[in-house]
Amino acid sequence: SQQGEEDPQALSIQEGENATMNCSYKTSINNLQWYRQNSGRGLVHLILIRSNEREKHSGRLRVTLDTSKKSSSLLITASRAADTASYFCAVYTGTASKLTFGTGTRLQVML
Amino acid sequence: GAVVSQHPSRVICKSGTSVKIECRSLDFQATTMFWYRQFPKQSLMLMATSNEGSKATYEQGVEKDKFLINHASLTLSTLTVTSAHPEDSSFYICSASVAFVSTDTQYFGPGTRLTVL
Numbered sequence: 010s011q012q013g014e015e016d017p018q019a020l021s022i023q024e025g026e027n028a029t030m031n032c033s034y035k036t037s038i039n040n041l042q043w044y045r046q047n048s049g050r051g052l053v054h055l056i057l058i059r060s061n062e063r064e065k066h067s068g069r070l071r072v073t074l075d076t077s078k079k080s081s082s083l084l085i086t087a088s089r090a091a092d093t094a095s096y097f098c099a100v101y102t103g104t105a106s107k108l109t110f111g112t113g114t115r116l117q118v119m120l
Numbered sequence: 121g122a123v124v125s126q127h128p129s130r131v132i133c134k135s136g137t138s139v140k141i142e143c144r145s146l147d148f149q150a151t152t153m154f155w156y157r158q159f160p161k162q163s164l165m166l167m168a169t170s171n172e173g174s175k176a177t178y179e180q181g182v183e184k185d186k187f188l189i190n191h192a193s194l195t196l197s198t199l200t201v202t203s204a205h206p207e208d209s210s211f212y213i214c215s216a217s218v219a220f221v222s223t224d225t226q227y228f229g230p231g232t233r234l235t236v237l
Contacts, residue, residue: 039224042224054226057225097164101224106169108154109166111163
């Protein structure tokens with residue numbers, strides 16, 4: 010079964026607004042990663058946060074991780090139309106040595 | 121750096137035929153490659169993990185005789201969908217990593233859209 014459940018499933022915002030996506034998972038992890046996927050395309054790695062980290066920033070992206078709640082959030086600030094895509098979280102468990110992806114959030118940023 | 125390509129990007133085939141999809145790491149040696157499947161508006165599901173020179177490890181529920189994976193070199197892995205049927209129509213994505221560094225860093229290919237008529 011999938012590790013990550015993301016919410017919301019879909020999010021529609023105006024350009025300039027912030028977008029927040031959440032991811033919950035079930036077991037212990039080594040790290041959690043966020044990816045972006047434009048329609049019909051491959052995945053672009055956005056950010057990786059390790060289990061001993063609580064927050065990480067990269068440009069307009071801010072990721073938090075709460076291992077006690079087994080949840081993570083991705084915040085995109087000052088969104089742009091080009092941010093329109095699906096966003097997936099993926100958890101990496103060292104014992105399994107593989108990534109397990111969440112259900113994804115489809116973000117639409119309107120002009 | 122760390123570019124992964126897939127070929128073809130799109131393929132349409134008739135039911136019952138076999139289709140081969142290639143995954144190449146262009147500027148690094150990939151000791152481990154992963155194959156994922158993605159249905160429309162759904163997440164990626166790992167199908168199998170392949171290590172160069174050894175047999176692939178398939179996820180539960182994935183038929184190894186239907187989805188043949190070969191990882192004969194450090195830069196190439198192939199997925200062959202044998203006797204394809206319409207239900208095999210999907211988006212197939214590969215990724216590659218350097219295992220002795222870490223498999224948590226995977227570089228993804230652009231995907232292959234398979235349509236079986």
